[in-house]
Amino acid sequence: MRLTVVGCAGSTAGPDSPASCYLLEADDAGRTWRIVLDLGSGAVGPLQRYCDPATVDAVVVSHGHPDHCADLAALSVLRRYGPTKELDLSPLPLYGPAGLDRRIVQIAGSEDEHDLDPFAFTPVGDGDRAQVGPFALEFARAWHPVPAVAVRVTGPSARGGDSTLVFTGDTDRCDEVLELARDCDLLLAEAGWAHSRVNPEGVHMNGTQAGTLARDAGAGELVVTHVASWVDPKGTLELAAVAYGAPVALAAPGETYVL
Numbered sequence: 001m002r003l004t005v006v007g008c009a010g011s012t013a014g015p016d017s018p019a020s021c022y023l024l025e026a027d028d029a030g031r032t033w034r035i036v037l038d039l040g041s042g043a044v045g046p047l048q049r050y051c052d053p054a055t056v057d058a059v060v061v062s063h064g065h066p067d068h069c070a071d072l073a074a075l076s077v078l079r080r081y082g083p084t085k086e087l088d089l090s091p092l093p094l095y096g097p098a099g100l101d102r103r104i105v106q107i108a109g110s111e112d113e114h115d116l117d118p119f120a121f122t123p124v125g126d127g128d129r130a131q132v133g134p135f136a137l138e139f140a141r142a143w144h145p146v147p148a149v150a151v152r153v154t155g156p157s158a159r160g161g162d163s164t165l166v167f168t169g170d171t172d173r174c175d176e177v178l179e180l181a182r183d184c185d186l187l188l189a190e191a192g193w194a195h196s197r198v199n200p201e202g203v204h205m206n207g208t209q210a211g212t213l214a215r216d217a218g219a220g221e222l223v224v225t226h227v228a229s230w231v232d233p234k235g236t237l238e239l240a241a242v243a244y245g246a247p248v249a250l251a252a253p254g255e256t257y258v259l
């Protein structure tokens with residue numbers, strides 16, 4: 001599997017990155033399969049550097065905050081008015097918490113609901129599973145002010161066998177996400193709270209919490225993401241590395257991880 005960071009800015013798009021968006025690719029059965037994890041504000045633009053967003057195999061959206069889902073409306077426009085409109089493509093599988101499909105209509109501001117036509121939406125929650133080509137997906141409830149899920153993706157490893165990625169979406173530390181992340185090869189963990197200040201419960205992790213999650217889960221590698229563009233990531237990374245007990249990486253647009 002290859003993970004490409006399309007956008008990683010936390011809370012809003014930043015000057016150097018769109019909001020949350022990650023492309024996961026794997027070669028299997030003679031073709032390349034693609035899943036997009038989150039389509040936050042601004043993401044559909046640079047996603048086009050790596051693939052045709054209209055023809056990906058599935059989109060998984062962690063929750064309905066704009067920095068994770070706003071560009072679903074842009075993808076709907078691409079599908080209905082871009083070059084692929086001639087191709088009679090089947091609806092694009094979309095996975096997310098119940099009610100996520102309504103966000104597309106709200107963002108589009110439409111009343112005819114055609115913005116939903118390009119998608120085949122499946123609501124997912126704690127313990128749900130799905131299969132997209134060679135990717136096995138498993139979902140867990142995340143702890144956030146709106147319904148939110150984290151996702152575990154198991155797929156063909158570049159080194160043979162399978163490898164596993166876990167993406168936390170937005171979440172405070174919780175047992176469901178810890179269990180989902182158990183023994184994963186790469187943990188893509190949000191650290192939306194800056195540094196170690198005491199923060200409100202049930203929203204984000206800070207660097208220490210992301211590092212502790214990776215350590216407790218036995219994650220093979222930790223990539224920290226969702227740092228707001230106005231936050232110097234240095235302190236967050238240092239705290240994450242201390243808690244994890246090993247170096248950690250900071251997600252950056254265009255960065256690719258092979259797992």
Ligand SMILES: [Zn+2]
Binds near residue numbers: 067170
């Ligand atoms: Zn967010």
Ligand SMILES: [Zn+2]
Binds near residue numbers: 063065144170
């Ligand atoms: Zn959020």
